[in-house]
Amino acid sequence: MSTAPVAELRADTDVDQLCINTIRTLSIDAIEQAKSGHPGTPMALAPLVYTLWNRAMQFDPQDPIWPNRDRFVLSNGHASMLLWSLLHLTRTTAVNSDYERLGQPAVTLDDIRHFRQLDSRAPGHPEYGWVSGVETTTGPLGQGVATSVGMAIAEKWLAHRYNRAGFEIFNYNIYAVCGDGCLMEGISSEAASLAGHLGLDNLCWIFDNNHITNITFTEDVAARFLAYGWNVLRIGDANDIDRIEHTLQVFCRTKDRPTIIVLDSHIGYGSPNKQGTAAAHGEPLGDAEARLTKRYYGWPEDAKFLVPPGVYDHFADGVGARGAKARREWANLCVQYRIKYRDLAGEIDRLERRDLPAGWERNLPVFPADPKGMAGREASGRVLNVLAENIPWFLGGSADLGPSNKTVLANAGDFQANNPGGRNLHFGIREHAMAAIVSGLCLSKLRAFGATFFIFSDYARPAMRLSALMELPAIYIFTHDAMGDGEDGPTHQPVEHLASLRAIPGLVTMRPGDANEVVECYRHIMRLQHEPAVLALSRQALPTLDRNKYAPASGVAHGAYVLADPPEGRPDVILIASGSELSLAVQAHEKLIADGIRSRVVSMPSWDIFENQTRKYRNSVLPPDVVARVAIEQASTFGWERYIGESGRIIGMETFGASAPLKALQKKFGFEPDRVVLVAKELLGGGSA
Numbered sequence: 001m002s003t004a005p006v007a008e009l010r011a012d013t014d015v016d017q018l019c020i021n022t023i024r025t026l027s028i029d030a031i032e033q034a035k036s037g038h039p040g041t042p043m044a045l046a047p048l049v050y051t052l053w054n055r056a057m058q059f060d061p062q063d064p065i066w067p068n069r070d071r072f073v074l075s076n077g078h079a080s081m082l083l084w085s086l087l088h089l090t091r092t093t094a095v096n097s098d099y100e101r102l103g104q105p106a107v108t109l110d111d112i113r114h115f116r117q118l119d120s121r122a123p124g125h126p127e128y129g130w131v132s133g134v135e136t137t138t139g140p141l142g143q144g145v146a147t148s149v150g151m152a153i154a155e156k157w158l159a160h161r162y163n164r165a166g167f168e169i170f171n172y173n174i175y176a177v178c179g180d181g182c183l184m185e186g187i188s189s190e191a192a193s194l195a196g197h198l199g200l201d202n203l204c205w206i207f208d209n210n211h212i213t214n215i216t217f218t219e220d221v222a223a224r225f226l227a228y229g230w231n232v233l234r235i236g237d238a239n240d241i242d243r244i245e246h247t248l249q250v251f252c253r254t255k256d257r258p259t260i261i262v263l264d265s266h267i268g269y270g271s272p273n274k275q276g277t278a279a280a281h282g283e284p285l286g287d288a289e290a291r292l293t294k295r296y297y298g299w300p301e302d303a304k305f306l307v308p309p310g311v312y313d314h315f316a317d318g319v320g321a322r323g324a325k326a327r328r329e330w331a332n333l334c335v336q337y338r339i340k341y342r343d344l345a346g347e348i349d350r351l352e353r354r355d356l357p358a359g360w361e362r363n364l365p366v367f368p369a370d371p372k373g374m375a376g377r378e379a380s381g382r383v384l385n386v387l388a389e390n391i392p393w394f395l396g397g398s399a400d401l402g403p404s405n406k407t408v409l410a411n412a413g414d415f416q417a418n419n420p421g422g423r424n425l426h427f428g429i430r431e432h433a434m435a436a437i438v439s440g441l442c443l444s445k446l447r448a449f450g451a452t453f454f455i456f457s458d459y460a461r462p463a464m465r466l467s468a469l470m471e472l473p474a475i476y477i478f479t480h481d482a483m484g485d486g487e488d489g490p491t492h493q494p495v496e497h498l499a500s501l502r503a504i505p506g507l508v509t510m511r512p513g514d515a516n517e518v519v520e521c522y523r524h525i526m527r528l529q530h531e532p533a534v535l536a537l538s539r540q541a542l543p544t545l546d547r548n549k550y551a552p553a554s555g556v557a558h559g560a561y562v563l564a565d566p567p568e569g570r571p572d573v574i575l576i577a578s579g580s581e582l583s584l585a586v587q588a589h590e591k592l593i594a595d596g597i598r599s600r601v602v603s604m605p606s607w608d609i610f611e612n613q614t615r616k617y618r619n620s621v622l623p624p625d626v627v628a629r630v631a632i633e634q635a636s637t638f639g640w641e642r643y644i645g646e647s648g649r650i651i652g653m654e655t656f657g658a659s660a661p662l663k664a665l666q667k668k669f670g671f672e673p674d675r676v677v678l679v680a681k682e683l684l685g686g687g688s689a
């Protein structure tokens, strides 16, 4: 290594190296300035991302949401400075939430100077929606690669539906960069297994094999991915950009299976004292070491945030020119396509804007009153099938529980390698990857759902949380929402799940009380463009309420509504319930009315939606002066205090459930009409529970 101080850029540096070292030094400087961040991986992977972006990817910085762009996912999100450097150096432009191009840069040099500071477009980790050019939010390791599988499925599906002879409207690739951490996380195994099965040859993962941040990852990654059915390639030197370019070309030529490129790298490359050590992973190099590193790169040691002449131009000539040409050609193709295939072009326009087709609500069922009723999952299945008929790009599936979840779409085909137009996705028993894949589908603008038993939402939660953070309209259909499958016992009975999902900001959680409420929940959910939603549905039949006698189910749109009231006068007591407990509340209500007690029933399928109503509306449903309130829900009591106040009571779960027939459980845990009546009377000062 050279030890002489460097005051000016070495004149003989070739332009590739200049660009690569610009990415490296911007990363180093930003992290120094922020006094926090992860410099080592950007230093190691700068040649990779430089080559990928400037020599391989079809991406137009002038329009980072061009539908046929290649996708880039930085699954090792801690290396975010790679992405901020790229977005800055390629002069990627910003787009707003109305999909308008703003003309201003997505990431300015000033943003990079304020890396990790409030309001900077260079936050700690890649954040979808906050920074244009970020394809998905990453940071929790493994999420990015799993989401990339959803993107790859979406591309296959889009290509199959919309491409026609001579009209390759969709033919893009998905590149995901990941580290040891991503591959250690179980979600990557789930996702890779499915990607291998589906033969997703539009998908390329690049594994940063640096052997450093862990001491327990000794498996043979190449053998593992070979076993999944992937094409496994290797690059022995992360600085060999010609080799990187060549290997990416091999990926592009590989058919019928996804590719993983194992890239041997040195974390903190160029740092004389920290290269190859864990110290380069997660803390600034320090001023002295930063100088030594710059010296090694032939970079002026005093320079900070330096972008040497020629660097912007070189990116403009590379990815900029290639992307602009590709987008121009695509736009020309679309002009002809629009003439020849007007309807298909119209569909693409709509789905890209997250709009629904005209008539999407056509034939949604209205269920007649029926004391025996219908299971929530059954009603959901009926609705899903209508929606799938009306919305061509509505698709989804279950984690191996399709017939139980009632999510099978009749006549819609199964998505498989040899049937990429199928709309029934079979995720296998891979709930975590399923949720990330649903996000990948949503990021690709398809309307997608994933399903499993409510209890196993635990296995999906980290990816669901990210969908909320990204403001994606993902749909999670969770059946067996309480103790309905009693005999399965406490391992299968959700208790804290509603509370826990209600606590995720931006996630709309809904638990409908009868078949018509299920329909109304979907009506609400389908209109969401920027919020994910959970449907918690019963396994067992619930009475379909007589809507001539009780209020219409359209009240669901308010989150909570008055279902039943006393014949006259202000209510003495309010019974609040969701899901399977709604009909229980109604039964108790009828008994109370018969006993001369003025009771009201509030159906509350969604706290989240109710919270967003005006105070006036909320007070009309739950009048502040009616303090005798009983909440009934077969779930943790946690949080219900907010609606029942100081003097109310909750009939809920304080413990895990038990294995027994449902009736026995309802008795044991007190979900019976007489118990509700007793509690209500006790609140009103009579009877004792």
Ligand SMILES: Cc1ncc(C[n+]2csc(CCOP(=O)(O)OP(=O)(O)O)c2C)c(N)n1
Pocket: 041, 076, 078, 079, 139, 140, 141, 142, 178, 179, 180, 181, 182, 185, 208, 210, 212, 213, 214, 267, 281
């Ligand atoms: C799910 C999850 N667990 C832990 C972390 C904290 N974390 C961030 S980076 C990192 C080390 C990852 O190692 P590797 O992927 O090899 O990254 P490298 O240091 O090689 O860039 C850890 C544990 C995280 N971001 N996500």
Ligand SMILES: [Mg+2]
Pocket: 179, 180, 181, 208, 209, 210, 211, 212, 213
């Ligand atoms: Mg590593």
